[in-house]
Amino acid sequence: MSTAATPAASGGLSKKDFASDQEVRWCPGCGDYAILSAVQRVLPELGIPREKIVFISGIGCSSRFPYYMNTYGFHTIHGRAPAIATGLKLANPELTVFVVTGDGDGLSIGGNHLMHVLRRNVDLTILLFNNRIYGLTKGQYSPTSEQGKVTKSTPYGSIDRPLDPVRVALGAGASFVARTIDRNLPHLQETLRRAVAHRGTSFVEIYQNCNIYNDGAFAPLTDKETREAAVVELVHGRPLVFGRPGERRALRLRGLVPEVVPYAEGSTSGAEGGGADGGLWVHDEHDRRLALLLAELEPPAMPVPMGVLLDLEAPEFIAAHMEQERRVTQTQGPGDLERLLRGPETWTVRES
Amino acid sequence: MSTAATPAASGGLSKKDFASDQEVRWCPGCGDYAILSAVQRVLPELGIPREKIVFISGIGCSSRFPYYMNTYGFHTIHGRAPAIATGLKLANPELTVFVVTGDGDGLSIGGNHLMHVLRRNVDLTILLFNNRIYGLTKGQYSPTSEQGKVTKSTPYGSIDRPLDPVRVALGAGASFVARTIDRNLPHLQETLRRAVAHRGTSFVEIYQNCNIYNDGAFAPLTDKETREAAVVELVHGRPLVFGRPGERRALRLRGLVPEVVPYAEGSTSGAEGGGADGGLWVHDEHDRRLALLLAELEPPAMPVPMGVLLDLEAPEFIAAHMEQERRVTQTQGPGDLERLLRGPETWTVRES
Amino acid sequence: MTTSTSPGASSSRGERTPLVSAVVRFAGDSGDGMQLTGSQFAHEVAWAGNDLATLPTFPAEIRAPAGTLYGVSSFQIQFGSVRVLTPGDRLDALVAMNPAALKVHLGDLEPGGLLIVNRNAFDQRNLARAGYRDNPLEDPALAERYRLHAIEVSRLTHEAVAGLGLGHKDAERCKNFFCLGLVSWVYGRPIEPTIEWLQRRFAREPALLEANRRALLAGHAFAETAEIFGEAYRVEPAVLPPGTYRRISGNQALALGLVTAAVRAGRPLLYGSYPITPASDILHEMARHRNFGVRPFQAEDEIAAMGAAIGAAFGGAIGVCGTSGPGLALKAEGLGLAVMAELPVVVIDVQRGGPSTGLPTRTEQADLLQALYGRNSEAPLIVLAPATPGECFQMAYEAVRLALKYMVPAILLSDGYLANGSEPWRIPDPEELPPIEVQQPPAAAAGRFAPYARDERTLARPWAVPGMPGLEHRIGGLEKEHISGNVSYDPDNHDLMVRLREEKVRRAAAEIPPLEVQGEDAGQLLVVGWGSTYGAIRVAVERVRARGRAVSAVHLRYLNPLPPDLGPLLGRFRRVLVPEINRGQLRRVLRAEFGCDAVGFHRVRGMPLAVGEIEQAIEALLDGEAGA
Amino acid sequence: MTTSTSPGASSSRGERTPLVSAVVRFAGDSGDGMQLTGSQFAHEVAWAGNDLATLPTFPAEIRAPAGTLYGVSSFQIQFGSVRVLTPGDRLDALVAMNPAALKVHLGDLEPGGLLIVNRNAFDQRNLARAGYRDNPLEDPALAERYRLHAIEVSRLTHEAVAGLGLGHKDAERCKNFFCLGLVSWVYGRPIEPTIEWLQRRFAREPALLEANRRALLAGHAFAETAEIFGEAYRVEPAVLPPGTYRRISGNQALALGLVTAAVRAGRPLLYGSYPITPASDILHEMARHRNFGVRPFQAEDEIAAMGAAIGAAFGGAIGVCGTSGPGLALKAEGLGLAVMAELPVVVIDVQRGGPSTGLPTRTEQADLLQALYGRNSEAPLIVLAPATPGECFQMAYEAVRLALKYMVPAILLSDGYLANGSEPWRIPDPEELPPIEVQQPPAAAAGRFAPYARDERTLARPWAVPGMPGLEHRIGGLEKEHISGNVSYDPDNHDLMVRLREEKVRRAAAEIPPLEVQGEDAGQLLVVGWGSTYGAIRVAVERVRARGRAVSAVHLRYLNPLPPDLGPLLGRFRRVLVPEINRGQLRRVLRAEFGCDAVGFHRVRGMPLAVGEIEQAIEALLDGEAGA
Ligand SMILES: Cc1ncc(C[n+]2csc(CCOP(=O)(O)OP(=O)(O)O)c2C)c(N)n1
Ligand SMILES: Cc1ncc(C[n+]2csc(CCOP(=O)(O)OP(=O)(O)O)c2C)c(N)n1
Ligand code: SF4
Ligand code: SF4
Ligand SMILES: [Mg+2]
């Protein structure tokens, strides 16, 4: 999402300027708190005046987010936030618009709007809080829940195979795809900055712990013991390195098949070509094919990629829309209501 | 989709047994006729009794398909056929169910149901007639129309970037993904056979010419002059070869980047490893990563892949559902209504 | 045709029989160009200064196979020197281009009516396709019952265009202009406007221009010289209020009304729509007017279109979306949000035959109750309905005006007949339209901004939109606290808010002009209509009144809130008849609202009501029979 | 507790004051276990043979922060030796676990009522969170106005469980059982069932079992021995019809009704649902009964759930889906298809506060008009509504029965109060339920099968489903030809089909049992209710009658078609009052349908109507005042 930055106007805003007067009502310990805090920290950096920032959400625990932001906000209906945000942005292209959604809101009932906003590449930042559960309705499995999950609605285990939000986004042609996690604040903040900086739809999947209905869903990715081996942080132009100090590993592509190989700190052997064979797999966030393969990495055999998987320049919907408006207005002149109403053919009836 | 074949019952059925008594009402010259004919030809081969075959469609020119099939059929509402077919299959897992949809029906209003049926891997065959236009509503651009398309609803050209149905299907985790075209009858028929043979959701994109509102959309792929260079037909275990006799070409992967190289008939140099570097790109329909890269091939620089892009074994939804039903019934015994109604705690009030 | 006074017919008027009005229908294969023929004839008629009303009927198929019954396309027009309010019940003249057209439409032709057929099309194949065993033209009964003229239209057309180097197909396609020339002569309508139109249309295809021109002239000359028509007619110009006129369809007028509202309000207008018959043409029209600040958005479905309109309204633009019945069903949840958020969105429902997919190409007025009640819980909004194609303009404008003034969603109920039908339309001066008031928020909120503080008079909340500094606030679909707009679960607050939302809509009744009663404003029988049945009811009432019987009529353009003077008016009549193309939806509302024992008249045939059947229903009631 | 005759209370009954009924509310933080406490108390009460009705109220938040006003959770129960039909308007006793609970609920306690508070929770932090500047327990007015007992519940509980090795948190969590013991003693209800329950619940956690048991006994003993309670009560068993009983909530009963219908019909039942408050528990319950042929399907949204139900019905299974108001809005288009395809699907709408997202955790009955009319065009279907939690069983069964018999969709309107409320339920013998008729198609079609040929009596079409040889056919959402079912654009056929679909629903009126009138069946005033207001209306009418005034009442369980004897009944009363938790929806229907000048009483507070306010409304009308 491009930033309509007017630094002067927002000079000196701080985190607390972005906190509304409403008491935050998530469960104590919910991962949503960390995300809220990260967003409230990052916003003052952007230099965008508060009145130009809008948070649009659907329904779910995650979707209560706008109430806590001292910006404009709209807590809409289940799954429709991308469509509403598109309309808002078309009404006023100057705005910086965030969409906050959940794995149910964004991928279950709202999957189609998500897909279409991504293909249109509307200049929005979409934050999908993925806790792999329906929180607000008290714990049914979601489209990102693992197969076999026992929940209130699946006492004998769920049957559906889960969706991977990142794969869905790539399949829809997203121009910016990233993944981050509630428990890694610096990573979360940096990912938010990158998302806001992107022009077009920025899709950010945020792994979020629902400590009431799906506690520990991402524990391997956050537990001190395991997290370094379980996560690979993506850095553009750098090899995919992960693992604890002393046990550092890197990824290599054999053909299209990823392999884990030992990694000696500082080594970049053969790291020139993005994903080039022989050498290590080097991250290139502008390469859609590499992003597709990153999205295929599945735990536990492979580490989970975190960070910006893809950042492509692509025509943005709102700008193109306004450009067309300008072009037509230039060619045809500003609308002449009288002429429009008369149409091509008229006749006159005189007083008789 | 698995075939609940009972060859005896359907012995001797022929194409015309599958034609209903309703006059076909597509525009003269419409590509839908060829698809209808192909389906009516393939069905008798399957040995499935007519009464076990059901066609479910949404709304659109394409969706009138069921009326012309002498099987069970249901022309439902716009975009919802996958959901309705899922319910039908759950009601009676014995049935062979086809879903017929269009690029508008399946990817615009019905995109979410399509995505979810694919992830669930419900045993259905989905035929998506992609004519890159809304036919029935008389010619508005569709989600698969090329950017800049001038239509009734976009007099100054469309702004949205198109979706690629195959990429969407792969993004949703489809287990079977194929592409074929109305004008290549043998290919169409063979693809249908493969789709029906697959267990799980078979997704078949069929390029279909709408000669009224989008005539020639696929002309390069069907014109005698150009088609051989424009299409690569996929054959499992064979290199990706295309081009006219005498000008045969093959594809090779350089890292993840496809290249076109000359091909000498019969050559299979280095063709062992699926997509292996050095040698030619050899099709492996069981390799999801290769399928992802196939879906990235874009004309005119690259030929359009036709055939089965992906055919994976994956847990099928209906079978798993019925298996759970059996398992629970086995463990708990068949439902005992009296016990159920009594619940865990009762008390008795006697005549006083 | 440019501005000019109506010159009357161009042919000699010598022995022409004067007519007050006539009903003509052109019918043929979808490939025969009947819509164009009818439309051009309507142009000629309008140019001649007649009043008119048109009724096109399309097959459901895009291009139905030639010669089939279901592939017949037709265009009906009534025109006259008097006010013409309906396309007419029965035909004075029928042009049938093939056997199928004859079979489908003959039943509507008045005995003794003029019947023109293309004899060349009555070959074995076409007869078989239409299900004729024998050629009906050879049945003497046909010529006895009607003034039959079986003309070799195809052959004569081919002869007329011979030598222009046209292929057979192109030559054949000119035969509709032959017929147009012929009918124009019969009714003494000027063909100049058509020639002008051809010149514009085929500016770059001189051969086609010439061919069609020749066919037109040939038909005209054929009628004049062959003298096979026993009589020729003339229809004097109608006495219409002075002004500059154009012919306009309901969908066109609706789009222009929206554009005008946007210009007058000084706001961009987002038109979000997912194509659906018969509303798609509004999208097509809106998409052309980008230089008026119209932002067209073809959404992925109706829910997204609704969402985009809500988002636009939240953002300070006018949010409009257009659809038909099934699409309105999908917008229900979104409309509820707009009611709760109190945002000004306008939803246009061009009603069609239902339920479900129903009869997509046919008209009906059975979405009234859906518009009023088709949402969860108490979610009142404004509902309006235009009465004629031209009126779609002012009611679309009115819908935007009221939505913005009361900060409330509005639904506009058009229908398939209004959408595609057309009439002469006096071009309005936009400046004469009532101004559009926008609920400006306080310049800067002293302290915390209260998004649900209300205007005392209208109860509207302020339209504070993103971008306005100091007014940052959050709204949503949860119940909100009076004034502060914060989420509130307080029971009494909920009851209050439910009442306020209702009261706000009720207050919009202050905007409704006094009802205009046709006839006495008290008496035996009042006929109440809404929407596109206006013309048929009006004419029926006129006719019954002309027979000296006391009956009055009133037409509702405001369905929610209802006009404040409606209740008293109903009370002044002994009986009330409500003719509708549904099973009695307005009737239900009137009974519930006013305890009025209204009787219904319902024909749900996918067609406009006929004047004659309404007349009968009126007479029956006056004679003391129960309602049908 | 297993089957047993009700043993009455276990404590000594010596000096206990007899009560006919009592209303008790437990209130505290969501973490305080108030729902469990209330539910266990209800078990004890049921076991003691009382009649009862319960009203749980949850905060909208999943785990609201401790001590907040919006985080208070409560459970109210009325029980008695007489028939108990409502959870009661005002409280005889309130247990408040913290300052927030006191603040939120004190207003509902009768002056002089019993007020038990956990004094330990009244610390600075909690007082501040609840917005108390001073400790209300220190205000002498409190003890003057109520029978206040500020007990150190936390401390006493910790002491009771000391030595079991529990952490502070676990120990603290036992305090609800202390309160339960205490209240059980006060009302003389047996604690044995609770001990049995604890034994089952904590079979694998002996420390927790012991701790909760000790807390329970400590509370019980405290009340008995500390003798701080001025009085103790007893409530004799109610005289209920003989039979075996259980306590059941509306959602449970509904699920069991569906399962029973499936078993009786011998068909699998697809339950398609997308989770939504307050309907989710039905999905949870249905998902457990796989061994009854229930096929649960958690769909991607409500539209897909509806679609799956339609697909299942097309496939010969019973297609059911459950949702709440916003979800019903999304099912509108699908319901239209089911009407057109004439397929037996059942949609359950557990109504909640609206519009839009509204008040998701609160009750309302404002979806009646949506259920009746919330679809495009004329799309009539059956609408039913249970009156009590237990009745959800039979009405769910009835919905399936009628849908299958008439081949038509049915909507069942439950609500948040019925869903979560509970009552003693006499377990029915499934064999006594009316049999479920399935519209079997002809064994083999002679010639072409006619999917729209109808049963003469019911007008139902045959249920020919895929898999049946020789009956292959195609249906869809386009209008269909009478009998053949082919697509038809014929105007008269459309009118006929519209009427047939309407008539079919009308014929289902033959299934409706005669109305049972409370009081005389003619007179001054008839109160008409539907849905969950049953109990409140009944009690209100009883009370007014007890004061010797003439008022009758009737309750509607069939909303479409309406009972055939309703019109005549309405006609026998001078005035009709319709109390509803909406703005007058049934009232509107009655006025429209019967021209009856019904007066409404509406309180839309997200809460059940109170008996008292209905009484007042009745009295006011009897006194000749206008309706409120
Ligand atoms: C139309 C509609 N259907 C269903 C619901 C109920 N509902 C509210 S939130 C939700 C799912 C929330 O899951 P998710 O998006 O993952 O958010 P989370 O609570 O986990 O943050 C559902 C089903 C609703 N509010 N509206
Ligand atoms: C709810 C709803 N919205 C819109 C329509 C109108 N409609 C019918 S078909 C169609 C699009 C058809 O496009 P596609 O699926 O590509 O089918 P095609 O006609 O091209 O085969 C639309 C928008 C409808 N019938 N129902
Ligand atoms: S239920 Fe889960 S996601 Fe929702 S607020 Fe609680 S912890 Fe967070
Ligand atoms: S409009 Fe196009 S897709 Fe539809 S029937 Fe005609 S040619 Fe085929
Ligand atoms: Mg979630």
Ligand SMILES: [Mg+2]
């Ligand atoms: Mg299409």
